[in-house]
Amino acid sequence: MGDTIFIGAGENGANPQQLNLRLANRHGLIAGATGTGKTVTVQGIIENLSAAGVPCFVADVKGDLAGLAMPGSPLAKAHTAFAERASAIGLSDWHYAEAPVQFWDLYGEKGHPIRTTISEMGPVMLARLLGLNEVQEGVLTIAFHVADEDGLLLLDLDDLQAMLAHCAERARELTSTYGNVSKQSVGAIQRALLQLRSQGGERFFGEPALDLADFLRTDDSGRGVVNILAADRLMAAPKLYATFLLWLLSELFETLPEIGDPDRPKLCFFFDEAHLLFDDAPPALVDKIEQVVRLIRSKGVGVYFITQNPIDIPDTVAGQLNNRIQHKLNAFTPRDQAAVRSAATTFRASPGIDVAAAITELKIGEALVSLLQPDGAPSPVTRCLIRPPASRVGPITAEERSILLSTDAVGDRYDQAVDRESAEELLAARTAQAVQEREQAEAGKAADGRDKADASAARAAEREQRASPWNQAIASATRAAGSSIGRQVANELGRQVFGSGRKRASGGLMGSIVRGVLGGLFRAR
Incomplete structure (x- = not known):
């Protein structure tokens, strides 16, 4: 494997543009209006990085990049044009081929689930x-x-x-x-x-958690594995997408060791449709991307943004993107015109090229290219045709995806969620x-209260039933006194109060009254 990959050239191979693998971790930008060929350009770059042994990760927003998994065909109309372009730029060894891929999907539908805790x-x-x-x-x-x-x-x-x-x-x-x-x-x-x-x-958080080593694989022939994240549905859930990217970038930053500038990157990231990524993005995600772009270079990771308009990228991020490929931009509106002027000023001038005018005149598959040279300086801007991809351009079928999922190196390791205690x-x-425990305690208290009440009632009943002999004797004596002693006491009091003889008649009457009263008292007792 060489130390460069071919990006494109002018007619008959003039002014070939090579991306130096040692400087591929200095990040890049691929921009252009819809339909100008930037996605095809990304596909070709990923193919070449994979062939050079560099693993890649790409968020596939439209589903087109899944075609990396299958070789192109001369029967397809687009590939006929690609063969002509390859011939025009002097690629004599160009042929149809696929790249080794692994499909991922946070929803677990079009790829292996990705989870973290x-x-x-x-x-x-x-x-x-x-x-x-x-x-x-x-x-x-x-x-x-x-x-x-x-x-x-x-x-x-x-x-x-x-x-x-x-x-x-x-x-x-x-x-x-x-x-x-x-x-x-x-x-x-x-x-x-x-x-x-x-x-x-809830689909993203759980187990088994992703092992980042599965993102950094090479196949048996030494080609870097291309990790394709199905992002068509994910883009409708910006908070979840931001959560995943924030975690992944942070994990890479914290996990990978410092290695300076290796011979080739450990991993290259490609964010397709990056303008969707930054639209209404949480500040935490923008800050983390800026941090990663500034610092992750020394860990051997290159980050590439693909967007329709270069001004969609925040200035703090765009200033770190050294390798640049600019496809056609339209200049129909004031904003478009501002974007053209902004893009033109980011290139190193080249004799004979009016960058601002050229940006609006480029054909499909043609771009302005400025890459870092071996000494680290950007090359003068060059207008060239981009190397066409050798893999299929467009999506793959559900059956093809299913076969690829069942035969890749990941297997079913992540397919079943684990819900441990x-x-x-x-x-x-x-x-x-x-x-x-609270119910048992309350039930115990209630039972203790009932037991105490029952015991108290039982003791009272027992006391009533087991009255003492002395009390019984007193009660008997009291009843007897009502009939005998009472009458004797009453008679004696009558005699003492009323005398005898002369007042017997009265005494008899009063005596009867006193006897009745006293007898009643004793009977009551």
């Missing part, structure tokens, strides 16, 4: 992605810390939401230890997670156990 994402990155303020980010960090202390794994969105609810229940306790944990902040975080879930975020299950089990 909440723990691997981490609170800082997740907070930036969700657009949390400082207070909410602090609460999220506390939730991660408590989960770590309690030995609770945070693998998916269900785990994180259960952990946040758990922290809300312990808000008073956690506030005294870590700082303010308000239920309002927890609610704001959960609403942000709900938005992510509504776009399919983690925070959600453990917290649910703890809650159920606490409820059961």
Whole structure:
């Protein structure tokens, strides 16, 4: 394998443009209006990088780049034109061929699923992605810390939401230890997670998590494997797409070692339709892309943006893109005209080429090219025909995709999700156990109360039934006194009060009254 790849040339192979592999990690830009051939240009560059042993990753927005997996055919109209172009630029060894590919899909429909865990994402990155303020980010960090202390794994969105609810229940306790944990902040975080879930975020977070080594493969013949992410549906879920890219770029940045400028890149990224990536992108994603573009070069990774208009790329990112290929731009509107002028100023001038005029005159498959030379300086801008791809231009069939998925090196390693015991299950089990213990305690208290009441009633009844002999004797004596002693006492009192003889008649009457009263009293006793 050589140390350069052929990009294009003028008629009869004049002024050939070569991309130096040692400088391919200095990033690049491929721009042009719809239908000018930039996607075909990307396909040809990826083929050549793969042939040179460089693994690649590309987000396939329209489904066209899946054709890398199949060789072109002379029966296709487009490939007839490609054969003519190859002949025009002097490519005598050009032939149809495919590249080794691996298909990926966050939804698991058109490729192997890609997953990572909440723990691997981490609170800082997740907070930036969700657009949390400082207070909410602090609460999220506390939730991660408590989960770590309690030995609770945070693998998916269900785990994180259960952990946040758990922290809300312990808000008073956690506030005294870590700082303010308000239920309002927890609610704001959960609403942000709900938005992510509504776009399919539950598919991205989980296990088995992706091993980045599967992105850095070469096949048995030494060709770099091309990782194609199905992004047609994903582009309708910008928050999920941003989540994935933010995680992937961060993982690459943190995982890969510093290697300076290797002979060829460890990996080349291609972001097709990059204007969709930056439209309404979260600031965290733009900041991370800028950081990656500035720093990941020394880790042997090249990043290439493909967009319709070069001014769609933020200036902080565009300033780092050294290898440039510019297809035709229209100049129908003031914005288009500004884009033409902006693009023209980014190229190193070349005698005899009016860059601004040439940009509006280029044919399909033709481009203005400026690549880094071996000394690191950009080459003067050159107008040339781009090398055509050897693989199929356009999508592949569902049957072809199915066969490729079942026969690639990844196999079924990621196809089945694994839901092992983690925070959600453990917290649910703890809650159920606490409820059961509380119910048992309440039932025990109620049973103790009933037992005490029953015992008290039994003791009272027993006391009534087992009255003492002395009390029984007193009761008997009292009853007897009502009939005998009572009458004697009454007679004696009558005699003492009323005398005898002269007043007997009265005494007899009063005596009867006193006897009746006293007898009644004794009987009552």
